[in-house]
Amino acid sequence: MTAVLQIIFDALSLGSLYALGALGIALIFGVMRLVNFAHGDFIAFCVFAMLWPSVDAAAIVFAGQLPFYLLIPLLLLIGAALSMASELIVFRRFRNANPATMMIASFALGFVIRHLLLMLYSSRPKSITLWPSLGLPVEFLGAHIPMLQVVTIVITLAVLAVLVLFLKRTRYGLEMRAAAENFTMARMLGVRANAVILLAFAISGMLAAAIGLILATNSGTADIGMGANVMLIAFIATVIGGLGSVPGAVAAGFLIGAASVVFQATLPHDARVFRDAFVYGAVIVVLLVRPQGLFAPRSARQRV
Amino acid sequence: MTMSQRRSIIRQTITTPIILMLALLAIAALTYQFGSRPLNRTAVEMFINIMVVVGLYVFVGNSGLLSFGHISFMCLGAYMTAWLTIPPVMKSITLKGLPAWLLHTQLPMWAATPISGAFAALFALIVGRVIMRLSGIAASIATFGLLGVVNNVYSNWDSVTGGQGSIVGIPPTMTIWTGWLGAAFAIVIAYLYSISRSGLALRATRDEAVAASASGIDMVRERLIAFVVSAFIIGLAGAAYAHFLSIVNPGAFYLRTTFIALSMLVVGGMYSLSGAVTGVVVLSVLIELFRNLEKGVSLGGLSIALPNGVQEIAIGIITIAILMYLPTGLTRNREFSVGGWLLQRRFARPAQTALKELN
Numbered sequence: 237m238t239a240v241l242q243i244i245f246d247a248l249s250l251g252s253l254y255a256l257g258a259l260g261i262a263l264i265f266g267v268m269r270l271v272n273f274a275h276g277d278f279i280a281f282c283v284f285a286m287l288w289p290s291v292d293a294a295a296i297v298f299a300g301q302l303p304f305y306l307l308i309p310l311l312l313l314i315g316a317a318l319s320m321a322s323e324l325i326v327f328r329r330f331r332n333a334n335p336a337t338m339m340i341a342s343f344a345l346g347f348v349i350r351h352l353l354l355m356l357y358s359s360r361p362k363s364i365t366l367w368p369s370l371g372l373p374v375e376f377l378g379a380h381i382p383m384l385q386v387v388t389i390v391i392t393l394a395v396l397a398v399l400v401l402f403l404k405r406t407r408y409g410l411e412m413r414a415a416a417e418n419f420t421m422a423r424m425l426g427v428r429a430n431a432v433i434l435l436a437f438a439i440s441g442m443l444a445a446a447i448g449l450i451l452a453t454n455s456g457t458a459d460i461g462m463g464a465n466v467m468l469i470a471f472i473a474t475v476i477g478g479l480g481s482v483p484g485a486v487a488a489g490f491l492i493g494a495a496s497v498v499f500q501a502t503l504p505h506d507a508r509v510f511r512d513a514f515v516y517g518a519v520i521v522v523l524l525v526r527p528q529g530l531f532a533p534r535s536a537r538q539r540v
Numbered sequence: 541m542t543m544s545q546r547r548s549i550i551r552q553t554i555t556t557p558i559i560l561m562l563a564l565l566a567i568a569a570l571t572y573q574f575g576s577r578p579l580n581r582t583a584v585e586m587f588i589n590i591m592v593v594v595g596l597y598v599f600v601g602n603s604g605l606l607s608f609g610h611i612s613f614m615c616l617g618a619y620m621t622a623w624l625t626i627p628p629v630m631k632s633i634t635l636k637g638l639p640a641w642l643l644h645t646q647l648p649m650w651a652a653t654p655i656s657g658a659f660a661a662l663f664a665l666i667v668g669r670v671i672m673r674l675s676g677i678a679a680s681i682a683t684f685g686l687l688g689v690v691n692n693v694y695s696n697w698d699s700v701t702g703g704q705g706s707i708v709g710i711p712p713t714m715t716i717w718t719g720w721l722g723a724a725f726a727i728v729i730a731y732l733y734s735i736s737r738s739g740l741a742l743r744a745t746r747d748e749a750v751a752a753s754a755s756g757i758d759m760v761r762e763r764l765i766a767f768v769v770s771a772f773i774i775g776l777a778g779a780a781y782a783h784f785l786s787i788v789n790p791g792a793f794y795l796r797t798t799f800i801a802l803s804m805l806v807v808g809g810m811y812s813l814s815g816a817v818t819g820v821v822v823l824s825v826l827i828e829l830f831r832n833l834e835k836g837v838s839l840g841g842l843s844i845a846l847p848n849g850v851q852e853i854a855i856g857i858i859t860i861a862i863l864m865y866l867p868t869g870l871t872r873n874r875e876f877s878v879g880g881w882l883l884q885r886r887f888a889r890p891a892q893t894a895l896k897e898l899n
Contacts, residue, residue, distance in 0.1 A: 273799075326860060333867040336606050340806040341863045343799045348856035355849035464795070468688075475681040509696040516688035519681070524670065527678040 238379040243501050245376075249385040251493025252392035253447060255486045257470030258477065259399070260443035262485035263436045265474060266416030270327060270338045274346035275444060275470070278322075279463030281349055282315045282448035286364060287458060289356040304367065311445040319441025323434055353460055361459040364452055388450050395446065396486060399439070403482070408435060416482070476522055478529025488530060492519075549735050555878040557731040560817050561724045564590070567821070568720040579828070580716055586824040587719030588780050590817055593804045594726040595773030597816035598733055599766045600805060604746035605676070608798055609683030612690035613771040615793035616663055617656040617778025619694065619701060622788050624652035626709045634707065637699025649713045653779040660775025661768050668767040672760050687798065694790040704790060712786035722780050723817075726773045730813050738765045807862050809869025814876045822870060823855065830854050 257275070264272050286307070302310065326345055330338045370387060373380035403409035414422040415432045423429050444463070451462050470485075473492050477484030495518055499511045507514075522530070564587070571583040596610050623631070623638060624647045631643055647655070671682045694701045701707070733739045742762040744752040753759055782788045808819020836845030866872065 326864075329864045330867070333863070336802075336806055336810060337863050337867045339606075340799075340803050341860050344803060344856045344859040344863075347799075348853050348860075351849050351852035351856070355847065355853070468684075468795075472681060472684065475677060479677060510692060513689045513692040516685040516692070520671070520685040520689075523674055523678045523682050523685075527674050529678075 238377070241377055241379040242381070243497055245379070245381045245385050245389075247494040247497040248490070249388045249493075250497055251490035252388050253450060253466060253489075254469050254473055254493045255489030256392055256395065256443050256447050256450075257466045258473035258485040258489035259396075259482065260440040260447075261467075261470050262474045262477070262479075262482050263412075264433075264440050265479060266482060267412060267419065267433050267436045268327070268331075268338075269335050269419075270330075270342060271335070271471060271474075272440070273339060273343040273467070273471075274322060274349060275440070276463035276465075276467030277346035277349040277353075278315060278318055278441060278444035279448045279451070279466060280353060280458075280460055281318055282311055282445040283364075283452045283458045283462065284353050284357055284460075285311065285314045286366075286452070287357065287362060308449065311449060312442045315441035315443075315445030315448070316438040317441070319437040319444065320434055323437040327433075327437075328430070350460055357458075357460075359460060361457045363456055364458050365456060366449070366453045370453055384450075384454055388454075391446065391450070395443070399482075408432070412436060472519055476519060476529055478531040481529065481531045484529060484531030491530075546735075553731075553735060553875070553877065556814060556875045557727050559876045559878070560727050560814060564720055564723055564817070568716050572716050582824065582828050583716050584714055584719040584784055586820060587716070587723040588714075588777055588784060589801070589804065589820045589824065590723040591726040591777035591780060592774055592801050593808075593816045593820050594723070594730045594813065595770045595777060596801055596805055597810070597813060598730050598770035598773060599763075601811050601813070601816065602734060602739055602742045602746065602766050603763050604811075605763070606680045606802070607683040608680060608802075609671075609686035609690075610770060610774050611793050611798045611801065612687045613660040613664060613774040614778035614781065614797070615690055615694055615790060616660045617775030618782040618788045618793065619707075619778075620656040620659045620775075621649070621652045621779035621782050622707050622710050624655060625649060625711055625783075626707070630709045634702055635700060637697075649711060649779075649783050653776055653783075656779035657772045657776040660778065661772035664768045664771030665764070668764045668771075672763040672767060687794070691790055691794050694793075701790065706787040706789040708787045710782045710786045710788065712783060714780060714784040719780070719784075722776060726776070727813065727817070729769065729773055730816075733766065733769050734813065738762050742766055803859055807859055807869055809871035809873040811868075811873040812871050812875050815869050815871040815873060818870050823859075826855055826858060827851065 257279075260275055261272055264270055322345055326341060327338070330341055333341075370382075370384040372383050374383050374386060375381075376386075401409075403413055411422070411427045411432050412435065414425070415427055415429070419429070422432075447466060448463070451466070452458060455462070469492055470489065473488040474485045476492070477486070477488035492515065496511065496515050499514045500508065503511060503514065568583060568587075571580055575583065592611075592614060595613075596607065599605070599607055599610065623635070623642055624645060626635075626646075628644050628646055631638060635643070667686060671679060671686065674682055695704050697703070734743075741752070741757045742759075742765075744755070745757055745759045745762065749759065778793070781792075804819040804823050805816055806819070807823060808817065809815025830846070830851035833844075833846045834848055834851055836843050838844075862870065
């Protein structure tokens with residue numbers, strides 16, 4: 237029973253991370269059909285923003301020393317600012333470009349950010365200790381669950397709740413949903429395209445910062461490539477969830493997290509190193525069964 | 541297609557591959573004659589990249605579907621040639637898990653390379669039968685899954701692939717001339733495919749999927765053919781790469797290489813063969829240029845060097861700038877030809893409608 241509970245919490249916390257990532261990608265995809273491959277590098281950038289630039293092995297913690305009630309808003313702000321800057325400087329000029337071109341542009345942007353970080357901080361992973369008390373286990377129905385897992389899950393659920401309220405109850409949320417549903421039609425009906433897209437980028441950047449915080453607390457290190465894996469899975473989750481469907485992306489994020497944890501727990505020992513192969517294989521199978529995604533919105537169907 | 545129609549297509553388009561091959565031959569000859577040793581190695585690397593990107597073009601350019609999975613064919617080709625060409629004495633120490641017949645085989649490069657290409661093509665035929673049934677972005681993501689599966693297996697099947705470490709001992713037999721030969725061969729195959737019945741049919745599905753299938757074109761079949769042909773070329777490129785570096789490791793065939801190959805294709809112009817070659821040449825020249833600037837240049841006794849890392853940042857920014865001003869790539873998806881641009885338009889006009897599916 238405790239083992240099952242442990243697996244459930246592992247699955248939920250990993251799924252939370254993927255869901256937050258998928259949300260960051262799906263929001264932008266929804267409004268401008270851009271698959272933002274720079275998202276993983278946004279995450280890394282937010283983590284490194286807590287450190288003072290230096291190529292020494294020992295990390296000089298800078299903003300990371302701030303108390304949490306200052307650090308969290310500061311990082312969210314940094315994430316939003318970076319994301320909005322990339323829209324204003326780069327993506328705004330790709331409004332009419334084909335999706336492949338936009339995608340490569342976003343990849344190139346991520347490449348620039350990554351190598352900027354490499355130049356400032358060197359490629360060595362750096363240790364960074366944030367809130368060590370979160371690593372302590374809490375007892376829950378006989379199972380020892382790390383506090384951080386609980387916090388991750390709670391934060392994710394809170395973020396989802398706030399976003400749902402925002403999307404369903406506010407004017408901007410309505411505009412964003414309309415834009416995601418049918419961008420051209422929404423513009424004709426008076427939705428300000430650039431404002432909606434900028435807002436989507438801001439939220440996506442904040443989500444990247446949140447993922448960065450969770451990853452840094454969890455691993456205790458800052459590593460240039462730390463966002464890439466989350467980004468990859470998040471991207472896949474966005475497609476499996478049904479492109480253009482925000483709740484679908486979140487659900488698929490949780491599903492992939494759960495699949496990873498379950499494969500890890502149930503595969504025979506020798507096959508465990510091949511877990512990712514099983515996860516990717518499962519992704520292909522899901523696509524074969526439902527090519528339009530698990531939760532495809534009606535607008536995504538191709539019309540002839 | 542009647543014989544005379546085919547002859548007319550060849551007449552209109554034959555100059556494109558000839559121009560490309562001659563231009564590359566000129567680059568090879570100049571580098572061989574005047575270039576330093578490092579520059580010669582850069583040129584070989586560029587020719588291998590041309591093989592990869594031209595192979596990618598065969599599928600992406602003709603079908604209009606983005607593929608993230610083609611670098612896994614490079615991985616298959618590179619490891620296959622490693623298995624075939626490393627001396628059995630070395631293999632029996634590092635790659636114990638190989639089947640006995642493979643463990644005791646040692647082939648020269650000229651025999652191992654085509655086998656590697658064929659192996660990649662065979663694998664593509666098997667997985668392609670499944671993946672090509674998908675359309676649009678679902679197919680793209682499925683190829684992503686393919687990359688993930690292949691990379692995961694090759695990184696962890698220690699007894700056969702050496703795991704995440706490198707396999708050493710592949711004969712380093714690549715020269716600038718074999719590099720050119722490989723690139724020229726890739727261009728010829730890509731050209732022959734694009735004027736073949738299947739190539740024409742596939743481009744028809746790219747430009748107007750509905751009209752094409754109403755005309756009796758089997759989209760899945762044509763896509764599968766292009767997938768296999770491109771896997772063959774990229775498998776060859778993987779083998780060439782292994783013989784160039786003489787070591788292989790799975791990390792070399794993953795996301796970074798995938799995106800660099802895609803960037804080269806898109807920067808050049810993803811719907812044209814000339815674009816594929818141009819993208820590689822232009823980005824390779826830029827990378828080499830910035831590499832030299834990082835080492836330092838002397839201007840009138842004054843030595844100026846850019847700090848390390850500027851190269852990648854500059855390449856990224858230049859890529860973005862090119863795409864910003866030329867969203868359809870440097871060649872704007874047109875082909876080089878002697879007959880001028882006018883003739884071209886009839887043959888390979890970039891079609892806006894092909895983008896619908898990616899949306």
